[in-house]
Structures are given as structure tokens and as C-alpha cells.
Amino acid sequence: MKTMASITKSPWIIHYDGSSCNGCDIEVLACLTPMYDVERFGIINTGNPKHADIFLVTGSVNEQNIPVVKQIYNQMPNPKVVVAIGICATSGGIFRDCYNIIGGIDKVIPVDVYVPGCAARPEAIIDGVVKGLGVLAEKQAALAKGIADPTVSGAYRYENGTYDGDGTFLPEEEGDTVIAAAEPQSTDDENGLRVKPAMTEEQEVDD
Amino acid sequence: MAKxxxxxxxxxxxxxxEPIHLDLVLEDETVVEAIPQIGYIHRGLEKLVEKNEWPEMVYIIERVCGICSFGxxxxxxxxxxxxxxxxxxxxAEYLRTIWHELGxxxxHLLWLGLLADGFGFESLFMHTWRLRETILDIFEETTGGRIIFSVCKVGGLRKDVSNETLDKIVVRLRGLEKExxxxxxxxxxxxxxxxRLVGVGALTKEEATSLGAVxxxxRGSGVSNDVRQDGHGAYGELDFEPCLEEGGDCYARCKVRIRELFQSIGLIAQAVSKIPDGEIAVEIKGTHPAGEFVGRMEQPRGEAYYYSKGSGQKFLERIRVRTPTNANIPALVKTLAGSDLADVPMLVLTIDPCISCTER
Structure with missing residues (x-):
């Protein structure tokens, strides 16, 4: 696991625009350009989720982009960090009352760092990414110890959560039994939504 | 027939x-048809007019798009x-004009940067965005925000800018002009x-007119449709001609925007030299909008219109915003048919798509 240490020195980021007004998106891009120049920290913007360590999401989620956000998240290799950029990604912001807005990104995938602001300033975005590096280091340490599913700092794999009736995602909480994530533990119900698997007797004995 | x-x-x-989805139907490397699918960032903010009083609604309409938010x-x-x-x-009209032209x-600088990134010239992208920061600094000094300003209100403006600051802005813009x-x-x-640009995605004048491009x-196809010429704001007192090109291809569209950069600097200098002293806002008390009105604007991407309908209540009945990218998508689909697959990013970029505007 020694090679993994290089990630915190040069994390690659991927950016997706949920339903943002563009303000935060162009500030994310502005971070990459000479004025702020995050590349001096080794941070590179990539378009490929499988190359990325940090997922920057701007804007809130709606029915149409939920699968896109989840696909990007699931394709990213472990350890990974999600940073919600701007108040829309945090809670829905000024658009929270709109009929097509479900809410912040944490309704769909676990979020590690929240960067509020409308629009979030590049300095704040860089700060959020640097905070994300701390979380990344924790997750790496957990990975190195052989904990298969790093759930540090309140981050849960979304497969381990459940959906309630109206489609809201409920992350796994403390006290829930964590099942080793070696094999997919969840199954899809007839609507294609993830459901928590039923416990077998054997697993309960192990825990 | 090829597969x-x-x-x-x-x-x-x-x-x-920004997210937009296109299904590209290909025959070998040539695009036969492009089917756009939008809706990834639809928020439905026009409906918020029922929950927000009309003076507050301006904050929400500003967030239709974070690039031309002042407009x-x-x-x-x-x-x-x-x-x-x-x-x-x-x-107030002069200051609005100055901020709008800065926007x-x-x-346009943002777009030029994305274009450079699109054809793989990364250092050019970096330099363009470095120059763009000059404008954002001016915004921050005069309004307090880099992207969203909230200085415009119904009846005028919230903030004044001193004449000395305006003169300094012109000096800085002249410096920017050289770079x-x-x-x-x-x-x-x-x-x-x-x-990458010449001859790619040509759109004739007739096509641009019939497809309703804005x-x-x-203007890259020679259609003179600059809404600023109707003289709203301070444009009626400023001297300018719309920038027209005849080519209709990506190069012509790029040239129009580059000429508009210099035109805008000229317009700001003219406005600063003519700006009158006086109040920046009128107080509106006790009345509510009770009719219908359409306001037209020339946004950086083209004509946008804003329809409002009131019924004498503090909540408006309806707001409708039609944004330029919406009008340009038919032209995009037309130019995509028959193009090479490798040129698709260029064609999508040269209409300067703002999906956030389109879907609202």
C-alpha cells in the first residue's frame, strides 16, 4: 500500500455539474488557471472517473442526473472523496423550493466536505479540496490496515444504504451491522432501487 | 449504405x-444526424415566482446562469x-451598460479559453483565463462579487461607482486591450x-435566419440582429455597429466574438466619458406590476427575452425567460449533420452553449 501515499501529494479531480447555474463550475475551472493554479499542488482535472481521487460536484440533484452522479461515483477507485461545491450542492440553496430539485448531493452519494457559497470562491474550493486530502489520507490508512470498506469521517458506500419509499437515500448509521464489502451485498428490487440485504444467521454470529 | x-x-x-447529451448517428466517421437530449439541469425556477415577491425574484433570475448573471x-x-x-x-442605465459590457x-474570454481547450491548445486556454481575471477583479472591486453580484434591482441599482473608479477601470481595460x-x-x-476552425460547420445566412439563430x-453568418441597436440602457447614446462576418463557419463565429471583445472595451470607454451624475435608483412604493411586458436583451450569447405578467399582487403571475442557447440548438443540430466525429466538440463549443440558461 506504499504506492498509495502518492495520491495525497497529487490528487486528480473530476468535476460534474449537477444542476448548478454555472457560477460554481466556472469557479472550479478558474482554480485550474494561472491566477489560482492548483496544478502547483499536483491537482489535475481529469474527465475519466477511473483516474480520479476527488469528485467535485456542483449543483443539486434531480431525477435525471441521479444515475449519472452515482455512475461517476461508483466508477471511481477507492479511496475516494466527494466534495460538494456551493450551497446548491450542499442543500439545494436558492433553488431548494423548485419542483425539480431533490436537494443536496448527500441525498445520493456520501459527501465528505461541504464548501458553501454562492458562488463558492476559488479560495474556498481549494480549501475544500485540501480538507478532502485529509479525509483521503484517513481512508487510505484504513485501506492499508485491511479494512475493506473505509467508512471514515462519516463516509459510507452508497450500496450500504437504503432508499425509503419516496426515493430518499438513507445512509448506513452507527449501530447498523457493517458487512464486509468483498462481494456485492445489496440486491435490486423490482423498481431497480437498492435494498438492504436481509441478514443471515451466520453473519450475525460473526459480528 | 454504410453501417x-x-x-x-x-x-x-x-x-x-455542463451536461448535455447528444446521440450522434454515424456512418463511418461522418455524423448523419444528431439528436440532442436536454433536461439534466432543469430546476424549474420560473415557478418560484409564485413563492417569491417580485423585488426578490431578481436574485433568482440572476442565477439563471452564472456567466451572464448581470444581464x-x-x-x-x-x-x-x-x-x-x-x-x-x-x-443607473449607464452603469448597467458598463457592467453588462464587462460581463x-x-x-467571451471564458468561451475563447474553452475553445482553445477544445482544440487541445492548453497554454492558450490558460492565458485567456489569466486575462479574464482582470475583469473579475473589476467586478469584485465594484460590486463585491466575482460571479453573482445582485447590484441590479427593479428601479435602478444598489451600488454606485465613483467617477474616479470608472476612469481607472478604463485605464485597466486599455492595458488589457494590448494583451x-x-x-x-x-x-x-x-x-x-x-x-480546426476554417470551413468547419458552415451555416449560410438563409439557414441562420430560417433556423432562428441568434x-x-x-452574426457569424452575416445576419444583423444585435438587440443593443434598439437603444435600451445607454446603448442609444453610444456609437457602435454590430460585428458581422460572412463565413458562417467556426472561424467566423470566433472572429465575431473577438471583435466584440474590442467593441465592448470601446463601448465602456464611451459610456464612462458620457456618464451623467445623479441618482442611481427610483423608489417604488405601493404599486405592483399589473400588466404584461417583454424586455429584450443582447446577452453575450445572443438575444434573450424576459416576459413578465402581473395581476396587481405582490407575486407575479408568470415569468418566462427565453435564452439564446435555446434558439441556437436547431442551428447546432443542422451544422452537426454531415460533420466529422472529431469536429463535434468544436461545433458544440462554437455556439457557446449555456445549458444552465437553456434549461433554467
């Missing part, structure tokens, strides 16, 4: 900061002011850049 393949483009795609705020204010029959003081420079000349020469004269896309 047909469908290649999905987007919603998450490296050249686009959207102004367009909404113009529509409601027309509805109320309010005359805005001339100083145009910032938007821009050097930079834009690369876009217009460099052989490798021209290879803004630089239409």
Missing part, C-alpha cells in the same frame, strides 16, 4: 463543463420596470488553430 452506429456524447464529457438580472428588472412604467435614472468581455491583441492574433492567424452564431 450506422450511434455514439453517445455527454452528459459528462471532458470538453463540456439576466437587468433583463428581469427591465421587464418589471416596463410593467410598472418606471423610468430608471440615466446614471460580455468576461463571457488581448497579442492573444487573439493566435486565434485568428495561427495555422494549426485555423485548421447572437454571434447569426
Amino acid at each position: 450506422r452506429t450511434i455514439i453517445p456524447f455527454g452528459p459528462q464529457h471532458p470538453v463540456l463543463p 439576466h438580472g437587468w433583463g428581469y428588472c427591465k421587464s418589471v420596470e416596463g410593467n410598472l412604467g418606471v423610468e430608471v435614472p440615466p446614471r 460580455r468581455i468576461h463571457s 488581448l491583441k497579442e492573444l487573439t492574433e493566435v486565434f485568428l492567424d495561427d495555422v494549426s488553430v485555423k485548421n 447572437g454571434p452564431v447569426a
Whole structure:
């Protein structure tokens, strides 16, 4: 696991625009350009989720982009960090009352760092990414110890959560039994939504 | 007939900061048909008019788009002011014009950067965005925000800018102009850049008119449709001609935007030299909009219109915003048919898509 240490020195980021007004998106891009120049920290913007360590999401989620956000998240290799950029990604912001807005990104995938602001300033975005590096280091340490599913700092794999009736995602909480994530533990119900698997007797004995 | 393949483009795609999905129907390497699919960032903010009083609604309309946010705020204010029959003081109109033109420079520089990134010239992208920061600094000093300002309100403005600051802004813009000349020469004269732009995605004048293209896309095909010529704001007292090109291809659209950069700097200098002293806002008390009004604006991407309908209540009945990208998508689909697959990012970029505007 020694090679993994290089990630915190040069994390690659991927950016997706949920339903943002563009303000935060162009500030994310502005971070990459000479004025702020995050590349001096080794941070590179990539378009490929499988190359990325940090997922920057701007804007809130709606029915149409939920699968896109989840696909990007699931394709990213472990350890990974999600940073919600701007108040829309945090809670829905000024658009929270709109009929097509479900809410912040944490309704769909676990979020590690929240960067509020409308629009979030590049300095704040860089700060959020640097905070994300701390979380990344924790997750790496957990990975190195052989904990298969790093759930540090309140981050849960979304497969381990459940959906309630109206489609809201409920992350796994403390006290829930964590099942080793070696094999997919969840199954899809007839609507294609993830459901928590039923416990077998054997697993309960192990825990 | 060659075998047909469908290649999905987007919603998450490296050249686009925003999600749009295109189904590209290909015969070998040639695009036969492009089927756009939008709706990834629809928020439904027009409906918020039922929950927010009309003076507050300006904050939401500003967030239709984070790139031309001042223009959207102004367009909404113009529509409601027309509805109320309010005359805005001339100083406010001049300042609005100055901020709007600054927004145009910032938007076009942003677009030039994305274009450079799109054809793989990364250092050019970096330099363009470095120059763009000058405009954002001016915004921050005069309004307090880099992207969203909230200085425009129905009846005028929230903040004044002193004449000394305005003079200094012109000096800084003249400095920027020199750097821009050097930079834009690369876009217009460099052989490798021209290879990607000249002759790609040509749109004739007739096609641009019949498909209802607006803004630089239409002006690149020789259609003179600059809404600023109707003389709203301070444009009636400023001297300018719309920038027209005949080519209709990506190069012509790029050239129109580059010429508009210099035109905007000239317009700001003219406005600063003519700006009158006086009030920056009129107070509106006790009346509510009770009719219908359409305000038209020339946004950096083209004509946008703002329809407002009131019923004498503090909540408006309806707001409708039609944004330029919406009008340019038919032209995009037309130019995509028959193009090479490798040119698709260029064609999508040269209409300067703002998906956030389109879907609202």
C-alpha cells in the first residue's frame, strides 16, 4: 500500500455539474488557471472517473442526473472523496423550493466536505479540496490496515444504504451491522432501487 | 449504405463543463444526424415566482446562469420596470451598460479559453483565463462579487461607482486591450488553430435566419440582429455597429466574438466619458406590476427575452425567460449533420452553449 501515499501529494479531480447555474463550475475551472493554479499542488482535472481521487460536484440533484452522479461515483477507485461545491450542492440553496430539485448531493452519494457559497470562491474550493486530502489520507490508512470498506469521517458506500419509499437515500448509521464489502451485498428490487440485504444467521454470529 | 452506429456524447464529457447529451448517428466517421437530449439541469425556477415577491425574484433570475448573471438580472428588472412604467435614472442605465459590457468581455474570454481547450491548445486556454481575471477583479472591486453580484434591482441599482473608479477601470481595460491583441492574433492567424476552425460547420445566412439563430452564431453568418441597436440602457447614446462576418463557419463565429471583445472595451470607454451624475435608483412604493411586458436583451450569447405578467399582487403571475442557447440548438443540430466525429466538440463549443440558461 506504499504506492498509495502518492495520491495525497497529487490528487486528480473530476468535476460534474449537477444542476448548478454555472457560477460554481466556472469557479472550479478558474482554480485550474494561472491566477489560482492548483496544478502547483499536483491537482489535475481529469474527465475519466477511473483516474480520479476527488469528485467535485456542483449543483443539486434531480431525477435525471441521479444515475449519472452515482455512475461517476461508483466508477471511481477507492479511496475516494466527494466534495460538494456551493450551497446548491450542499442543500439545494436558492433553488431548494423548485419542483425539480431533490436537494443536496448527500441525498445520493456520501459527501465528505461541504464548501458553501454562492458562488463558492476559488479560495474556498481549494480549501475544500485540501480538507478532502485529509479525509483521503484517513481512508487510505484504513485501506492499508485491511479494512475493506473505509467508512471514515462519516463516509459510507452508497450500496450500504437504503432508499425509503419516496426515493430518499438513507445512509448506513452507527449501530447498523457493517458487512464486509468483498462481494456485492445489496440486491435490486423490482423498481431497480437498492435494498438492504436481509441478514443471515451466520453473519450475525460473526459480528 | 454504410453501417450506422450511434455514439453517445455527454452528459459528462471532458470538453463540456455542463451536461448535455447528444446521440450522434454515424456512418463511418461522418455524423448523419444528431439528436440532442436536454433536461439534466432543469430546476424549474420560473415557478418560484409564485413563492417569491417580485423585488426578490431578481436574485433568482440572476442565477439563471452564472456567466451572464448581470444581464439576466437587468433583463428581469427591465421587464418589471416596463410593467410598472418606471423610468430608471440615466446614471443607473449607464452603469448597467458598463457592467453588462464587462460581463460580455468576461463571457467571451471564458468561451475563447474553452475553445482553445477544445482544440487541445492548453497554454492558450490558460492565458485567456489569466486575462479574464482582470475583469473579475473589476467586478469584485465594484460590486463585491466575482460571479453573482445582485447590484441590479427593479428601479435602478444598489451600488454606485465613483467617477474616479470608472476612469481607472478604463485605464485597466486599455492595458488589457494590448494583451488581448497579442492573444487573439493566435486565434485568428495561427495555422494549426485555423485548421480546426476554417470551413468547419458552415451555416449560410438563409439557414441562420430560417433556423432562428441568434447572437454571434447569426452574426457569424452575416445576419444583423444585435438587440443593443434598439437603444435600451445607454446603448442609444453610444456609437457602435454590430460585428458581422460572412463565413458562417467556426472561424467566423470566433472572429465575431473577438471583435466584440474590442467593441465592448470601446463601448465602456464611451459610456464612462458620457456618464451623467445623479441618482442611481427610483423608489417604488405601493404599486405592483399589473400588466404584461417583454424586455429584450443582447446577452453575450445572443438575444434573450424576459416576459413578465402581473395581476396587481405582490407575486407575479408568470415569468418566462427565453435564452439564446435555446434558439441556437436547431442551428447546432443542422451544422452537426454531415460533420466529422472529431469536429463535434468544436461545433458544440462554437455556439457557446449555456445549458444552465437553456434549461433554467
